[in-house]
Amino acid sequence: MSKIKIEVQNITKIFGEKPQEALAKVKAGMGKQELLEQHTHTLGLHNISLNIEEGEIFVIMGLSGSGKSTLIRHFNRLIDPSDGHIIIDGEDVMEMDVKQLEDFRRRKISMVFQSFGLMPHYTVVDNVAYALEVRGVKKAERIAKATEWLETVGLAGYENLYPRQLSGGQQQRVGLARALAADTDVILMDEAFSALDPLIRSQMQEQLLELQNRLQKTIVFITHDLSEALRIGSRIAILKDGELSQIGTPEEILLNPSDDYVREFVKEVNRASVLTVEAIMRKPRLCLENETHQEALTKIEAVGIEWGWVLTNNRYQGMVTRAQLKKAIAENSQETLAQLANNSVVVTQSTTVEGALPSAIGNKYPLPVVDQNGKLWGVVTPDSLTRAIEKETDEVSS
Ligand SMILES: Nc1ncnc2c1ncn2[C@@H]1O[C@H](COP(=O)(O)OP(=O)(O)OP(=O)(O)O)[C@@H](O)[C@H]1O
Ligand SMILES: [Mg+2]
Incomplete structure (x- = not known):
């Protein structure tokens, strides 16, 4: 049994002015739609519990608005829960003080954002080297490391350009290189490949699997593409309207979809190209x-x-x-x-x-x-x- 890296314990997130009042209503049984219409609060996540193991690629999928980004933003505490706990390496992220949280974000957890999140006034190589800069790594060393990662993601030669001079897909790869250069145990990837065209996307998936074999990080990967989820995920969690529909290995999801929502996703994929002989x-x-x-x-x-x-x-x-x-x-x-x-x-x-x-x-x-x-x-x-x-x-x- 592998070690549990991230424990999500009964997380509920409500967006709005008075989340605690809304939480009481949700606990009394009020649904997402009713809460929004009658109380103008959004139920982003409702009572989510799951464990992510060390060294796995854990995929979170679901339709737009199902709560994927909201969930992983709890992991590095970009979002505070309305209820519940996130435990990483046995430590409750809500218990961390400012200093601990800063250190945690620098050393333990990095993120590739859905919207790239690059710094516009930094060159590509400086963007990638940033995580090392804040950790006090010397300039020559961090530039060397960053250059190496840029090469890995297929961007050799782009080091001294600025993000705006790159295409969306290239910017996304800079984001990935930056997360890899940070060399944290946990990497959060929010739709990290969605802006890539199919061929590059497939190459990046391949590369991620190869890197993962070598580096054994814990990767939490969001996608709304089931084929991608099945290809790279050790396990997949499927969210619907802020609730967990199903969690399982690719085979379990393919062979035993838990409800119509999951079945709709499964219908879209070519099983023969995903199902392995195992x-x-x-x-x-x-x-x-x-x-x-x-x-x-x-x-x-x-x-x-x-x-x-x-x-x-x-x-x-x-x-x-x-x-x-x-x-x-x-x-x-x-x-x-x-x-x-x-x-x-x-x-x-x-x-x-x-x-x-x-x-x-x-x-x-x-x-x-x-x-x-x-x-x-x-x-x-x-x-x-x-x-x-x-x-x-x-x-x-x-
Ligand atoms: N800052 C916020 N303020 C208010 N509501 C929010 C906020 N962030 C998210 N939500 C709401 O929470 C729900 C989940 O949003 P989230 O961004 O997590 O979805 P998602 O699954 O990542 O979707 P997508 O695939 O479009 O990125 C949505 O109903 C959204 O409107
Ligand atoms: Mg999102």
Whole structure:
């Protein structure tokens, strides 16, 4: 079990003149619409509780106005809750004094804003280096670091321009470089990729995943695009009108949307391009390692199947069929099982259904799911792959 980095405990946020009076009404059961119409207060968030684990990319999604920005602005206390607590690394952010809060924002949590939030009178490189400047890092060092991050986000050569001389997408990448340069444990990203065109956006998603592999930050990422959420999120929370509709892994959201609101989002995505074989694989029926040909054949026949999966020191070698074993026995072959095994095409756990399909089509054998170390995690049958896609077609047509 990973460590919990951010705990959101029963957060309610009401915007308006007298939030505490409005809070009492909400606690007595008044809804968002009624509160707005009768009391001109906006219920931004209503009793939200969730935990974000260290090292995960936690995605928050929902339609415009559902409370996404409001929620993450509580994390660095740009917004104070009307009720509830935010605990980060065991510390209640509301208990911090001015000095502690300043330090916390400099060292522990950085943010990429929806509206970029760059300083217009600073050059691009100085914008990126700013977080290091306030921490007292020497000029040469901070410029070197900032230049490196700008290169990472594809903006080498833009160092000495001003934000207004950049396109929206480029400014957004400066915002990202700035958050990464700050090297905080937590990065909040509010629609950080929405201003990017699809190709660049997809590259940035890829890059974020790569960086995350390397850096293991805790990233809270807001988007209203479910495909993006599914691609990069370890877990996804879906907000509707300030309430939590569902929280789960991409697979859980895709396979079991909790209500019509979530189902509407799910309808829009191409499941085959998101669902990975890990979600549909099953355990191999029979693994063979040190058996003789005859022993292997006996096991295959006992289970009543046509093939077995061959491992050596727990590493996947290939598959042997009943027919191959019979032939080897008849010919008194001295080959080991591993030598005998067919080296079939393999997929990894993160291969999508769409990606696995070409290798599976026309193949009567399942595809082995093997990781980089050669460990066999499971197998996926051509059937289960087509079923995963058909289910999608059914849902769209129904
Ligand atoms: N400063 C504010 N004053 C009054 N109401 C606010 C304020 N900030 C947000 N709200 C209200 O709180 C609700 C949630 O807004 P929020 O900005 O969190 O939505 P969002 O999910 O981030 O939307 P978007 O996708 O458009 O950015 C909305 O009803 C909004 O009108
Ligand atoms: Mg927002």
